[in-house]
Amino acid sequence: xxxxxxxxxxxxxxxxxxxxxxxxxxxxxxxxxxxxxxxxxxxxxxxxxxxxxxxxxxxxxxxxxxxxxxxxxxxxxxxxxxxxxxxxxxxxxxxxxxxxxxxxxxxxxxxxxxxxxxxxxxxxxxxxxxxxxxxxxxxxxxxxxxxxxxxxxxxxxxxxxxxxxxxxxxxxxxx
Numbered sequence: 001x002x003x004x005x006x007x008x009x010x011x012x013x014x015x016x017x018x019x020x021x022x023x024x025x026x027x028x029x030x031x032x033x034x035x036x037x038x039x040x041x042x043x044x045x046x047x048x049x050x051x052x053x054x055x056x057x058x059x060x061x062x063x064x065x066x067x068x069x070x071x072x073x074x075x076x077x078x079x080x081x082x083x084x085x086x087x088x089x090x091x092x093x094x095x096x097x098x099x100x101x102x103x104x105x106x107x108x109x110x111x112x113x114x115x116x117x118x119x120x121x122x123x124x125x126x127x128x129x130x131x132x133x134x135x136x137x138x139x140x141x142x143x144x145x146x147x148x149x150x151x152x153x154x155x156x157x158x159x160x161x162x163x164x165x166x167x168x169x170x171x172x173x174x175x
Contacts, residue, residue, distance in 0.1 A: 005112040018059040022052045023124030052090035084112040
C-alpha cells in the first residue's frame, strides 16, 4: 500500500532550525531565576515552557498553516484527525529545568492519518537533535543511528522511566 501522506521536504528542512532556535531560548534564560506555577501536584510550568511553546507554535503555523497544533501547556487541546497535527512538549523535564539539572528536552512530533510521521527530541545542553521519520530511520544531528546487534537481553542495557506525577501504577513497572 502506498502511504498517502509524505512529509514535504520544506518541513523536513525547516523544523530542525525551529527547534534549535527554541533551544537557544532555553539556554539564554536558564540562569535568570524561573517564575513557575504548579499545574497539579508536583507538575509545574515555567515562563520558559510558555515562551518556547509560543516560539515553536508561531513558526510551525507560519510553515504549515493548515496543520493543527497540540501543546502540553495549552488548555482545551484536542486531537484533530482530519488534518496533520503537530504534538509539542516545549520543555520535557520542567522539574529538571527548575532545579538547573540540565536533563530536559524539546519534544515535537507530527501525526497524520492516525500515525506518527516524524519525531524530534532536542537536548539544548548537549546540542543533540534526535530526528526520526516513519519508514526512514532515526538520526542524531543528521547522522544515522541504529540499535545494537545484540540479541540476548542479558547482554543489553535497557533504560525506561515512569511518570513522577501519577504514582498509582508505578509499582507495576517492576512486577
